[in-house]
Amino acid sequence: MTESLAGKVALVAGGTRGAGRGISEQLGAAGATVYVTGRTTRSQKSEMNRPETIEETAKLVTAAGGTGIPVQVDHLVPAEVQALVQRIEDEQGALHVLVNNIWGTTKIEWQKSVWEVDLESGLHTMRLAVDTHAITSHFALPLLIKQPGGLVIEITDGTDEYNSKNYRNxxxxxxxxxxxxxxxxxxxHEVKPHGATAVLLTPGWLRSEFMLGxxxxxxxxxxxxxRFQPHFAISESPAFVGRAVAALAGDPDVARWNGESLSSGQLAKVYGFTDADGSQPDAWRYMVEVQDAGKPADTTGYR
Structure with missing residues (x-):
C-alpha cells in the first residue's frame, strides 16, 4: 500500500524528541524532505531543559535517506509559525504532510483534582498542547490544500475508544x-472538500528519551x-509510530482513514510494518485486556 515519499515535503511540528523524532526519521527513510521544528537547538534550550535538539533530529532524517531541515519555532507564537510556512512555500512550493506533534509541557500533577493543582501550570499545559496545534493548522493548511492528496496527522496519547472510557489521571x-x-x-471535515485527509494517531507506551531516563x-x-514495571514489556520505540506515519503518507488510498482514530499497533497489521526489533506491539488492546484487567504482564499474542 505504500509508495516512496521522494519529492514529498513534510512538516513535523514538535520533532525534537520522542514520537516527533521517530516520525521525522522514518519519513526521511521513505525519502521525504522533512522540516523539523521545536524550541531546543544546539545553542538554546526550551523550558523542558532536555538535551535533544532539532539539529540532531534533522541529521537523522538526512542520514536515513531524506532531507532534514531544522527550524527553531515556538508554535505558540503565530508570527513564527507564519514565517515557517512561508519559508516552506518559498523553498519547496508545496506541503504534503503536516504532523502536529507539539507537546512541550514540563509539569503534570498526576492524581490531583482540578482544584488542587497549580492553575497557571495547568493552563500552560493546555496552551502548549492545544493552542499550538490550532495555530499551526491555521497557517499550514492553506499551503497543504493547494493541491489534493494532503495529509494532516494529529498525534495524541490514547485512542478515542480508550480515552472515552478511561480518565487519564x-x-x-x-x-x-x-x-x-x-x-x-x-x-x-474541513479538509475533505479539498481532497485532503486528517487523522488522529497514537503510539502505544512509547520508549521516549524521557521515559527511558x-x-x-x-x-x-x-x-x-x-523489573520495576512489568507491563513496560508492551512498549514500543519511536520508530514504530514513525513507520505508521510513513505508511499513511505513502498510501494512495489514505482518504479511507479520514476522521479516524488510529494507533501504531493497529496500522502495523494493515500495512505490515514492524518496530525496530521486528515485533508489532498492540499496546492499546494489551492495556484493556491485560494491564487494566489486573492480569500479570504477558505480551504473548500482543507483540
Missing part, C-alpha cells in the same frame, strides 16, 4: 488529549525496566 492532561482528538475530527535504561537494554 490528570484534569488538564485528560482535557488536552481530548481536545486534540476533537481537533482531528474537526479537521477531517525515568527507568534508568537505554534503548539497548530497555527490557531491564520490566
Amino acid at each position: 490528570s484534569f488538564f492532561y485528560d482535557l488536552a488529549k481530548g481536545a486534540v482528538s476533537r481537533m482531528a475530527f474537526a479537521l477531517a 525515568e527507568f534508568g535504561v537505554t534503548e539497548d537494554n530497555w527490557m531491564d525496566a520490566t
Whole structure:
C-alpha cells in the first residue's frame, strides 16, 4: 500500500524528541524532505531543559535517506509559525504532510483534582498542547490544500475508544488529549472538500528519551525496566509510530482513514510494518485486556 515519499515535503511540528523524532526519521527513510521544528537547538534550550535538539533530529532524517531541515519555532507564537510556512512555500512550493506533534509541557500533577493543582501550570499545559496545534493548522493548511492528496496527522496519547472510557489521571492532561482528538475530527471535515485527509494517531507506551531516563535504561537494554514495571514489556520505540506515519503518507488510498482514530499497533497489521526489533506491539488492546484487567504482564499474542 505504500509508495516512496521522494519529492514529498513534510512538516513535523514538535520533532525534537520522542514520537516527533521517530516520525521525522522514518519519513526521511521513505525519502521525504522533512522540516523539523521545536524550541531546543544546539545553542538554546526550551523550558523542558532536555538535551535533544532539532539539529540532531534533522541529521537523522538526512542520514536515513531524506532531507532534514531544522527550524527553531515556538508554535505558540503565530508570527513564527507564519514565517515557517512561508519559508516552506518559498523553498519547496508545496506541503504534503503536516504532523502536529507539539507537546512541550514540563509539569503534570498526576492524581490531583482540578482544584488542587497549580492553575497557571495547568493552563500552560493546555496552551502548549492545544493552542499550538490550532495555530499551526491555521497557517499550514492553506499551503497543504493547494493541491489534493494532503495529509494532516494529529498525534495524541490514547485512542478515542480508550480515552472515552478511561480518565487519564490528570484534569488538564485528560482535557488536552481530548481536545486534540476533537481537533482531528474537526479537521477531517474541513479538509475533505479539498481532497485532503486528517487523522488522529497514537503510539502505544512509547520508549521516549524521557521515559527511558525515568527507568534508568537505554534503548539497548530497555527490557531491564520490566523489573520495576512489568507491563513496560508492551512498549514500543519511536520508530514504530514513525513507520505508521510513513505508511499513511505513502498510501494512495489514505482518504479511507479520514476522521479516524488510529494507533501504531493497529496500522502495523494493515500495512505490515514492524518496530525496530521486528515485533508489532498492540499496546492499546494489551492495556484493556491485560494491564487494566489486573492480569500479570504477558505480551504473548500482543507483540
